[in-house]
Amino acid sequence: MKILVVGGGGREHAIIRALKKSPLCTEIWCAPGNGGISYDAHCKAIPATDVDTMVAFAKEEAFDYVVVAQDDPLALGMVDALAAVGIPAFGPDKAAARIEASKVFSKDLMKKYGIPTAKYETFDDPAKVMEYIRAEGKYPVVIKADGLALGKGVLICQNEQEAADGVKEIMLDKKFGASGNHVVVEEFLTGPEVSVLSFCDGKTVKPMVSSMDHKRALDHDEGLNTGGMGTVAPNPYYTPAVAERCMKEIFLPTVAAMQAEGCPFKGCLYFGLMLTPDGPKVIEYNCRFGDPETQVVLPLLESDLLTVMQATTNGTLDKTEVKFSDGAAACVILASGGYPLAYEKGKEITGLTAGQLDAADVTVYHAGTAIKDGKLVTNGGRVLGVTATAATLPEALKKAYAASESIHFDKLHKRSDIGARALAAMQ
Ligand code: AMP
Ligand code: GLY
Numbered sequence: 001m002k003i004l005v006v007g008g009g010g011r012e013h014a015i016i017r018a019l020k021k022s023p024l025c026t027e028i029w030c031a032p033g034n035g036g037i038s039y040d041a042h043c044k045a046i047p048a049t050d051v052d053t054m055v056a057f058a059k060e061e062a063f064d065y066v067v068v069a070q071d072d073p074l075a076l077g078m079v080d081a082l083a084a085v086g087i088p089a090f091g092p093d094k095a096a097a098r099i100e101a102s103k104v105f106s107k108d109l110m111k112k113y114g115i116p117t118a119k120y121e122t123f124d125d126p127a128k129v130m131e132y133i134r135a136e137g138k139y140p141v142v143i144k145a146d147g148l149a150l151g152k153g154v155l156i157c158q159n160e161q162e163a164a165d166g167v168k169e170i171m172l173d174k175k176f177g178a179s180g181n182h183v184v185v186e187e188f189l190t191g192p193e194v195s196v197l198s199f200c201d202g203k204t205v206k207p208m209v210s211s212m213d214h215k216r217a218l219d220h221d222e223g224l225n226t227g228g229m230g231t232v233a234p235n236p237y238y239t240p241a242v243a244e245r246c247m248k249e250i251f252l253p254t255v256a257a258m259q260a261e262g263c264p265f266k267g268c269l270y271f272g273l274m275l276t277p278d279g280p281k282v283i284e285y286n287c288r289f290g291d292p293e294t295q296v297v298l299p300l301l302e303s304d305l306l307t308v309m310q311a312t313t314n315g316t317l318d319k320t321e322v323k324f325s326d327g328a329a330a331c332v333i334l335a336s337g338g339y340p341l342a343y344e345k346g347k348e349i350t351g352l353t354a355g356q357l358d359a360a361d362v363t364v365y366h367a368g369t370a371i372k373d374g375k376l377v378t379n380g381g382r383v384l385g386v387t388a389t390a391a392t393l394p395e396a397l398k399k400a401y402a403a404s405e406s407i408h409f410d411k412l413h414k415r416s417d418i419g420a421r422a423l424a425a426m427q
Helices: 010-020 051-060 071-075 078-084 094-101 103-112 126-136 160-172 177-181 240-260 294-300 305-314 393-404 420-426
Strands: 002-007 027-032 065-068 120-123 141-145 154-157 183-187 193-201 205-207 216-218 222-225 230-233 266-276 279-286 328-336 362-366 369-372 375-378 382-390
Touching: 002 010, 002 051, 010 027, 010 294, 010 305, 010 362, 010 382, 051 078, 065 078, 065 305, 071 078, 071 094, 078 094, 094 103, 094 266, 094 279, 103 120, 103 183, 103 240, 103 279, 120 126, 126 141, 126 160, 126 183, 141 160, 154 160, 160 177, 160 183, 193 240, 193 305, 205 240, 230 294, 230 393, 240 266, 240 279, 266 305, 294 328, 294 382, 328 393, 362 393, 382 393, 393 420
Parallel strands: 002 027, 002 065
Antiparallel strands: 120 183, 141 154, 141 183, 193 205, 193 266, 216 222, 230 328, 266 279, 328 382, 362 382, 369 375
């Protein structure tokens, strides 16, 4: 099969590496891809959001299957557009992608179907938002812009003044664009966070191994929110008892709700959960693989990824085995100094050969790299994800950190405490 993966980050690199293990995969492309991905796949410089050009390219090259890995092309209906020209694709259609693309849609869905989540109200009038927040009088309070805001449209406000400033930023100054026309105001929840990615075919849901993201830029969960500075899998807080409860109270009801709403979900449904004192609750849904969760989840997948993906498209997931190893994985992100704010690009990366390290059980996934004048250089905020697998989490972390020491570029920044919380929870 000739496969196209749409996107160009570490997640896409991890998907490509997993797909290449499939005996069914004979040729693999990535659009737009990146410098490091070009060692593993043919890259084509089409922006992931350019649906028309992407679909025309897919048709011209006669791809057998397309994996739409990124959120915005899914929200724009790339899977629908591919289906219209007869090309099957992995990922939800436009209607089902609303589960991530619209917080109002997902919150209303959870309310209607009794799926546990933070208590909330939605608003389109800035004056009404503040009226509600003042009347509730509970801080911190969480304010979320409705649409896709690159993970940055969530404000946690400690007092009335911060809430008023936040509402102004989102709804009046439109800091996150049109996604600020509607906001969700929700109660602040506490507890460990768990990411559970799952395969869905519209009716059946099969969860993958659990993982833990590290969203803040600096050690001890300080600094700004980022796309993710590192991940570990499995997540020790996600015990078999918690998993059973999540399946019953969250996963199955969500899949049934999407079916009942006439938009069955096919692809990877990501449950962002918080294990609160009142039980597991949904913080957010994503309509795609997480980044950098994928970089620790897929290396532990023992089943054939392409076969499982096709089963989600064909509706045969109930008959398809999805098996993970009992081991552990850790991913340490090497970022450009300054990320998630301004950072420089074009710094030469040393220590890698053809984008990889020669170390057992270690893979370097490329998030933001380019090849310039024959040299590998930085080209994004998150640059590389150094991932190691091992029998246990402490070993995986040790290997990932040791490997990351051999890679250098100017102003490299990484957290030094990825997995620390997970290890503490295992004591
Ligand atoms: P989201 O983009 O919805 O995942 O939110 C980003 C991050 O903000 C989450 O990973 C949580 O750490 C935090 N967050 C979001 N909603 C809440 C909430 N209701 N209570 C506490 N923290 C939250
Ligand atoms: N790592 C969080 C996300 O992919 O949204």
